[in-house]
Amino acid sequence: MDLSRRSYGYSKVDKEDPEDIIRRRAQFLIHKVLDKADSRRKPSCLRLRISKLKVKIGRRLMRLRKRMISGVSSLRLGIHGHFTTQLKTWKRLFGRGRQSPTLIALPPLIT
Template sequence: MPLCRKPYSYSKVDKEDPEEIIHRRAQFLIHKVLEQADSRRKPSCLRIRISKLKVKIGNRLRRLRKRIMLGVSAARLGIHGHVMNQIKTLKKLFGPGRQSQSLIALPPLLN
């Protein structure tokens, strides 16, 4: 059978111990986290100020948006109430029950 093998083929490696695989993976992750911690710089005062300013601006925009929406909804309710009152008044004036009474009560026109 050795003659059938290709000259540069890979040979199968025995399976590793699962605990050793877990240990090696943990070591790799620890090494990776330590490298990231070393590469990070301490945030500058300017960055901290800018981030606080962004938060403050975001809060103000959120409050402004809420106030605008509250004003719009209040205006809608006011307009809706006004329109409904006008419609009720018009219905009372030109409603079918009122119309028949007004025609009967009016004297006929004589020329």
């Protein structure tokens, strides 16, 4: 029977006004932004050097990549051209018999 008279440790809280909730959230965000702005330091000389070095390396890598792509494409064109000329030569050699079925008269063998 003691259970029915037992007092709860938490009391029921009335619902808050939605405007108060919005105002509290806005204040929290404002304080968060202000704290972040205060914690920012001036960029050091070392950081500037590193960022410039990154840009320089990035440019060199881009140029190298472009050179490699152009080299590979020119190599492909060269191989393709060589392959097509070889194919034409083979077609001329072996395709001739199929296109014009003329037999070459050879002299009879002497035995």
